[in-house]
Amino acid sequence: MKILQNVSLLPYNTFGLDIKAEHFAEISSVDDLRAGLRAGIQPIFLLGGGSNVLFTQDVEGLVLKNNLRGIQVIREFKNKVWVEVGGGEVWHEFVLWAVANNYGGVENLSLIPGTVGAAPIQNIGAYGVELKDVFVRLNALNLTTGKLKTFNHSVCRFGYRDSIFKREERGKWCITSVVFSLTKAPHRLNTTYGDVSKTLESNGIISPSIADISRAVVQIRSSKLPDPAKIGNCGSFFKNPETDRSVLERILATHPQAPHYPLPEGRVKIPAGWLIEQCGWKGKRVGNTGCYERQALVVVNYGGATGEEVKNLAEAIIESVERGFGVRLEAEVNIWPPL
Numbered sequence: 566m567k568i569l570q571n572v573s574l575l576p577y578n579t580f581g582l583d584i585k586a587e588h589f590a591e592i593s594s595v596d597d598l599r600a601g602l603r604a605g606i607q608p609i610f611l612l613g614g615g616s617n618v619l620f621t622q623d624v625e626g627l628v629l630k631n632n633l634r635g636i637q638v639i640r641e642f643k644n645k646v647w648v649e650v651g652g653g654e655v656w657h658e659f660v661l662w663a664v665a666n667n668y669g670g671v672e673n674l675s676l677i678p679g680t681v682g683a684a685p686i687q688n689i690g691a692y693g694v695e696l697k698d699v700f701v702r703l704n705a706l707n708l709t710t711g712k713l714k715t716f717n718h719s720v721c722r723f724g725y726r727d728s729i730f731k732r733e734e735r736g737k738w739c740i741t742s743v744v745f746s747l748t749k750a751p752h753r754l755n756t757t758y759g760d761v762s763k764t765l766e767s768n769g770i771i772s773p774s775i776a777d778i779s780r781a782v783v784q785i786r787s788s789k790l791p792d793p794a795k796i797g798n799c800g801s802f803f804k805n806p807e808t809d810r811s812v813l814e815r816i817l818a819t820h821p822q823a824p825h826y827p828l829p830e831g832r833v834k835i836p837a838g839w840l841i842e843q844c845g846w847k848g849k850r851v852g853n854t855g856c857y858e859r860q861a862l863v864v865v866n867y868g869g870a871t872g873e874e875v876k877n878l879a880e881a882i883i884e885s886v887e888r889g890f891g892v893r894l895e896a897e898v899n900i901w902p903p904l
């Protein structure tokens with residue numbers, strides 16, 4: 566492992582921002598990681614696929630890029646397997662591995678950018694499935710003590726795009742591996758999400774396999790979400806807000822067609838994409854940044870934008886939705902340094 570100085574993070578963040586790390590190293594083993602800690606450079610910033618972070622300035626200290634690899638079945642049961650996956654594995658490659666081996670559970674999470682180690686931090690989710698549904702435990706190394714610790718499901722306190730790693734444990738750990746529980750055939754399929762059932766139908770598939778679902782999800786995502794290799798972005802920039810029923814009632818009074826989904830305890834989720842679109846942002850370009858034309862939840866860098874510009878656009882969107890609907894959107898993407 567070699568620590569480099571003044572390294573551009575352009576290839577390491579999907580927003581495509583040319584910001585610099587004061588020190589930078591790629592880690593391929595736990596030993597590498599401990600060697601990185603022993604260098605005594607502070608603060609340490611752990612980077613996965615760079616697909617959920619917006620850097621607004623150069624990064625002081627040491628950036629460690631997690632390259633811990635490996636996919637291994639560690640326990641075999643009658644109907645399922647437990648698979649341990651290195652934190653630096655690319656998420657979608659793990660999904661493809663699972664589908665190729667006919668292990669079910671992550672096919673709806675196809676094509677989500679980022680690494681396996683980053684996936685639990687925000688409890689990634691799509692098309693009716695969340696990481697927490699297949700999660701068993703994770704191993705992580707404490708960036709201060711260098712000690713390894715296992716976090717089981719309940720300790721992680723997963724929520725909607727949320728876990729303790731976004732809260733009290735933020736920035737303190739390197740997730741070295743994650744253990745998933747995947748089903749053997751026959752699988753419990755999740756095709757209820759409108760877009761998925763429609764795509765399967767238009768593909769002429771009546772009784773889908775997990776490979777069919779994975780292909781359908783790849784199709785949907787590619788049609789709605791910009792490819793970060795072409796247009797810089799971090800997927801959904803905002804979370805879908807959860808509000809009291811009274812807020813929805815007020816919105817329905819003027820917009821009877823407002824989409825919404827019920828939550829427990831009389832609360833509702835309103836799609837942020839819809840709120841943003843209603844405020845006229847969808848497809849709008851501001852300098853080198855913009856609100857994506859096919860999914861208003863996505864903020865994009867058309868090339869050459871700074872992190873500050875992206876953040877300014879996001880703030881303008883937040884203010885405008887708050888003025889228009891009295892709902893304050895929250896960023897889903899991690900803004901660095903934190904606001």
Ligand code: EPU
Pocket residue numbers: 690691692693760789790799800801802803804805824836837838839840842847859860861862897
């Ligand atoms: N909508 C609009 N205009 C838009 C976008 C959405 O009106 O421009 C409304 C429509 O009513 C639509 C509804 O929002 O029916 C839901 O849209 P979509 O199915 O595209 O999902 P989303 O709620 O916008 C969430 C996740 C995505 C995930 C999809 C599918 C969040 C923050 N985002 O988006 O996750 O792929 O559901 O499950 O929960 C990500 O986190 O990066 C991400 C892409």
